[in-house]
Amino acid sequence: MVEAAAAINKENIRSMVYSLDSYPKLNSFLESVDEDVPEPSRSSGLPKYKQKAEEINDASVFMISLVLIKLVSNDQILWQNPRTLSTQFSRPIRFQITKETTEVSATEKEYVEARVRTLTNTKLHVCEIDFEISHTLLFTMVDDQVCNAVTGTTSTQKCYICKLSSKVLKTFKKVGAAPLNRSTYQFGLFSLQGWIRRFQFLLHLLYKLPLKTWQARRKEAKGIVSQ
Numbered sequence: 228m229v230e231a232a233a234a235i236n237k238e239n240i241r242s243m244v245y246s247l248d249s250y251p252k253l254n255s256f257l258e259s260v261d262e263d264v265p266e267p268s269r270s271s272g273l274p275k276y277k278q279k280a281e282e283i284n285d286a287s288v289f290m291i292s293l294v295l296i297k298l299v300s301n302d303q304i305l306w307q308n309p310r311t312l313s314t315q316f317s318r319p320i321r322f323q324i325t326k327e328t329t330e331v332s333a334t335e336k337e338y339v340e341a342r343v344r345t346l347t348n349t350k351l352h353v354c355e356i357d358f359e360i361s362h363t364l365l366f367t368m369v370d371d372q373v374c375n376a377v378t379g380t381t382s383t384q385k386c387y388i389c390k391l392s393s394k395v396l397k398t399f400k401k402v403g404a405a406p407l408n409r410s411t412y413q414f415g416l417f418s419l420q421g422w423i424r425r426f427q428f429l430l431h432l433l434y435k436l437p438l439k440t441w442q443a444r445r446k447e448a449k450g451i452v453s454q
Protein backbone atom coordinates (compact mmCIF):
# COMPACT_ATOMS: atom_id res chain seq x y z
CA MET A 228 0.00 0.00 0.00
CA VAL A 229 2.71 2.46 1.09
CA GLU A 230 4.88 1.36 -1.81
CA ALA A 231 2.06 1.92 -4.27
CA ALA A 232 1.46 5.42 -2.85
CA ALA A 233 5.19 6.14 -3.07
CA ALA A 234 5.25 5.05 -6.72
CA ILE A 235 2.33 7.38 -7.54
CA ASN A 236 4.02 10.26 -5.69
CA LYS A 237 7.31 9.63 -7.46
CA GLU A 238 5.60 9.67 -10.85
CA ASN A 239 3.73 12.87 -9.94
CA ILE A 240 6.97 14.58 -8.94
CA ARG A 241 8.73 13.37 -12.10
CA SER A 242 5.97 14.66 -14.34
CA MET A 243 6.04 18.20 -12.87
CA VAL A 244 7.32 20.88 -15.22
CA TYR A 245 9.45 23.64 -13.70
CA SER A 246 10.44 26.78 -15.51
CA LEU A 247 14.17 27.37 -15.35
CA ASP A 248 14.18 30.62 -17.33
CA SER A 249 12.63 32.99 -14.84
CA TYR A 250 12.86 33.27 -11.09
CA PRO A 251 10.46 35.05 -8.79
CA LYS A 252 11.65 37.96 -6.67
CA LEU A 253 13.39 37.17 -3.38
CA ASN A 254 10.54 38.47 -1.22
CA SER A 255 7.76 36.75 -3.18
CA PHE A 256 9.24 33.38 -4.12
CA LEU A 257 7.26 31.58 -1.41
CA GLU A 258 3.91 32.94 -2.58
CA SER A 259 3.47 30.38 -5.34
CA VAL A 260 5.29 27.61 -3.49
CA ASP A 261 2.17 25.41 -3.41
CA GLU A 262 2.12 25.28 -7.20
CA ASP A 263 5.54 23.65 -7.20
CA VAL A 264 4.20 20.65 -5.30
CA PRO A 265 2.27 18.00 -7.31
CA GLU A 266 -1.51 18.40 -6.81
CA PRO A 267 -2.25 15.27 -4.72
CA SER A 268 0.63 15.95 -2.33
CA ARG A 269 -0.38 19.53 -1.53
CA SER A 270 -1.26 20.12 2.07
CA SER A 271 -4.76 21.29 2.71
CA GLY A 272 -5.16 22.01 6.41
CA LEU A 273 -1.54 22.89 7.10
CA PRO A 274 -0.44 26.50 7.54
CA LYS A 275 1.27 28.18 4.65
CA TYR A 276 4.71 29.54 5.28
CA LYS A 277 4.77 32.94 3.79
CA GLN A 278 7.38 34.87 5.65
CA LYS A 279 7.56 38.43 4.49
CA ALA A 280 11.09 39.72 4.01
CA GLU A 281 10.48 42.77 6.21
CA GLU A 282 9.62 40.53 9.18
CA ILE A 283 13.19 39.31 9.23
CA ASN A 284 15.41 41.82 10.90
CA ASP A 285 18.24 41.68 13.39
CA ALA A 286 16.02 43.09 16.14
CA SER A 287 14.25 39.74 16.39
CA VAL A 288 17.11 37.27 16.37
CA PHE A 289 17.44 34.96 19.33
CA MET A 290 20.72 33.09 19.50
CA ILE A 291 22.28 30.61 21.90
CA SER A 292 26.03 30.14 21.68
CA LEU A 293 28.53 27.79 23.18
CA VAL A 294 31.94 29.06 24.29
CA LEU A 295 34.73 26.72 25.31
CA ILE A 296 36.34 28.02 28.50
CA LYS A 297 38.83 25.41 29.63
CA LEU A 298 39.90 21.80 29.53
CA VAL A 299 41.04 20.38 32.86
CA SER A 300 42.46 17.09 34.04
CA ASN A 301 42.69 16.45 37.80
CA ASP A 302 42.74 20.17 38.66
CA GLN A 303 45.42 20.75 36.05
CA ILE A 304 44.44 23.17 33.31
CA LEU A 305 45.35 21.68 29.93
CA TRP A 306 43.88 24.44 27.82
CA GLN A 307 42.28 27.75 28.62
CA ASN A 308 40.42 30.10 26.33
CA PRO A 309 42.57 33.26 26.22
CA ARG A 310 39.64 35.43 25.05
CA THR A 311 36.31 34.25 26.37
CA LEU A 312 34.56 37.32 24.97
CA SER A 313 35.92 36.71 21.50
CA THR A 314 33.87 34.95 18.85
CA GLN A 315 36.90 32.80 18.01
CA PHE A 316 35.90 29.90 20.28
CA SER A 317 32.21 30.71 20.24
CA ARG A 318 29.80 28.55 18.25
CA PRO A 319 26.12 29.29 17.73
CA ILE A 320 24.11 26.20 18.66
CA ARG A 321 20.61 27.57 18.21
CA PHE A 322 19.42 30.38 16.02
CA GLN A 323 15.89 31.67 15.73
CA ILE A 324 14.13 34.61 14.18
CA THR A 325 11.89 35.49 17.06
CA LYS A 326 11.47 38.32 19.54
CA GLU A 327 13.29 38.01 22.85
CA THR A 328 10.28 37.76 25.12
CA THR A 329 10.04 36.48 28.70
CA GLU A 330 8.39 33.24 27.52
CA VAL A 331 10.94 32.60 24.79
CA SER A 332 13.86 33.14 27.20
CA ALA A 333 12.35 30.86 29.86
CA THR A 334 11.40 28.03 27.48
CA GLU A 335 14.74 28.21 25.67
CA LYS A 336 16.61 27.94 28.97
CA GLU A 337 14.53 24.87 29.90
CA TYR A 338 15.12 23.37 26.45
CA VAL A 339 18.90 23.78 26.62
CA GLU A 340 19.04 22.48 30.20
CA ALA A 341 17.10 19.39 29.15
CA ARG A 342 19.55 18.81 26.28
CA VAL A 343 22.54 19.33 28.60
CA ARG A 344 21.20 16.59 30.92
CA THR A 345 21.30 14.11 28.05
CA LEU A 346 24.93 14.90 27.15
CA THR A 347 27.26 11.92 27.18
CA ASN A 348 31.03 11.92 27.64
CA THR A 349 33.21 12.43 24.60
CA LYS A 350 35.56 9.51 24.01
CA LEU A 351 38.80 10.01 22.11
CA HIS A 352 41.53 7.67 21.08
CA VAL A 353 44.74 9.58 20.42
CA CYS A 354 48.27 8.08 20.24
CA GLU A 355 47.15 4.73 21.68
CA ILE A 356 45.63 6.49 24.68
CA ASP A 357 41.94 6.60 25.48
CA PHE A 358 40.55 9.92 26.66
CA GLU A 359 37.16 10.51 28.15
CA ILE A 360 35.93 14.06 28.51
CA SER A 361 32.95 15.03 30.61
CA HIS A 362 31.26 18.35 29.97
CA THR A 363 30.18 21.01 32.41
CA LEU A 364 27.97 23.65 30.86
CA LEU A 365 27.27 26.93 32.56
CA PHE A 366 24.36 29.17 31.78
CA THR A 367 26.11 32.50 31.54
CA MET A 368 26.79 35.28 29.02
CA VAL A 369 23.23 36.52 29.46
CA ASP A 370 22.00 40.08 29.64
CA ASP A 371 19.74 41.51 32.36
CA GLN A 372 16.65 40.94 30.20
CA VAL A 373 17.27 37.19 30.13
CA CYS A 374 18.19 37.18 33.85
CA ASN A 375 14.87 38.88 34.63
CA ALA A 376 12.97 36.43 32.45
CA VAL A 377 14.41 33.26 33.94
CA THR A 378 14.15 34.49 37.55
CA GLY A 379 10.57 35.67 37.11
CA THR A 380 11.49 39.30 37.77
CA THR A 381 8.68 41.22 36.13
CA SER A 382 9.99 44.76 36.51
CA THR A 383 13.18 46.02 34.88
CA GLN A 384 13.47 48.41 37.84
CA LYS A 385 14.00 45.47 40.19
CA CYS A 386 17.21 43.65 41.00
CA TYR A 387 16.92 39.96 40.07
CA ILE A 388 19.19 38.90 42.95
CA CYS A 389 17.50 40.59 45.93
CA LYS A 390 14.20 41.60 44.23
CA LEU A 391 14.45 45.14 45.63
CA SER A 392 13.29 47.95 43.40
CA SER A 393 15.58 50.78 42.37
CA LYS A 394 13.46 53.10 44.54
CA VAL A 395 14.29 51.09 47.67
CA LEU A 396 17.89 50.43 46.60
CA LYS A 397 18.80 54.08 46.27
CA THR A 398 17.89 54.74 49.93
CA PHE A 399 20.56 52.12 50.89
CA LYS A 400 18.41 51.15 53.93
CA LYS A 401 17.41 47.59 53.04
CA VAL A 402 20.53 46.79 51.04
CA GLY A 403 22.08 43.65 52.47
CA ALA A 404 19.05 42.85 54.63
CA ALA A 405 16.94 41.41 51.82
CA PRO A 406 17.30 37.66 51.14
CA LEU A 407 19.57 36.99 48.17
CA ASN A 408 18.72 34.47 45.50
CA ARG A 409 22.19 32.92 45.36
CA SER A 410 21.32 30.60 42.47
CA THR A 411 21.38 33.70 40.26
CA TYR A 412 25.13 34.01 40.88
CA GLN A 413 25.57 31.33 38.19
CA PHE A 414 24.77 33.96 35.54
CA GLY A 415 28.03 35.68 36.42
CA LEU A 416 28.81 39.26 35.65
CA PHE A 417 29.31 39.84 32.00
CA SER A 418 31.99 42.50 31.74
CA LEU A 419 30.75 43.81 28.39
CA GLN A 420 27.26 44.25 29.83
CA GLY A 421 28.90 45.96 32.79
CA TRP A 422 30.55 48.52 30.53
CA ILE A 423 27.37 49.07 28.49
CA ARG A 424 25.32 49.60 31.64
CA ARG A 425 27.89 51.95 33.09
CA PHE A 426 27.80 54.19 30.03
CA GLN A 427 24.01 53.93 29.82
CA PHE A 428 23.90 55.12 33.42
CA LEU A 429 26.14 58.10 32.67
CA LEU A 430 24.02 58.97 29.64
CA HIS A 431 20.79 58.79 31.67
CA LEU A 432 22.39 60.81 34.42
CA LEU A 433 23.41 63.59 32.06
CA TYR A 434 20.04 63.69 30.30
CA LYS A 435 18.18 63.78 33.57
CA LEU A 436 20.48 66.13 35.46
CA PRO A 437 18.04 69.07 35.18
CA LEU A 438 15.20 66.92 36.63
CA LYS A 439 16.99 65.22 39.53
CA THR A 440 14.60 62.23 39.30
CA TRP A 441 15.26 58.84 37.68
CA GLN A 442 12.02 58.24 35.80
CA ALA A 443 10.63 61.05 33.66
CA ARG A 444 7.03 60.82 34.81
CA ARG A 445 5.53 64.24 34.33
CA LYS A 446 4.77 65.61 30.90
CA GLU A 447 7.23 68.49 31.00
CA ALA A 448 9.88 66.14 32.40
CA LYS A 449 9.42 63.84 29.40
CA GLY A 450 9.90 66.85 27.14
CA ILE A 451 13.27 67.65 28.68
CA VAL A 452 14.51 64.06 28.39
CA SER A 453 13.39 63.65 24.79
CA GLN A 454 15.12 66.85 23.65
Ligand SMILES: [Zn+2]
Pocket residue numbers: 386387388389390391
Ligand atom coordinates in the same frame (compact mmCIF):
# COMPACT_ATOMS: atom_id res chain seq x y z
ZN1 LIG B 1 20.05 43.32 44.44
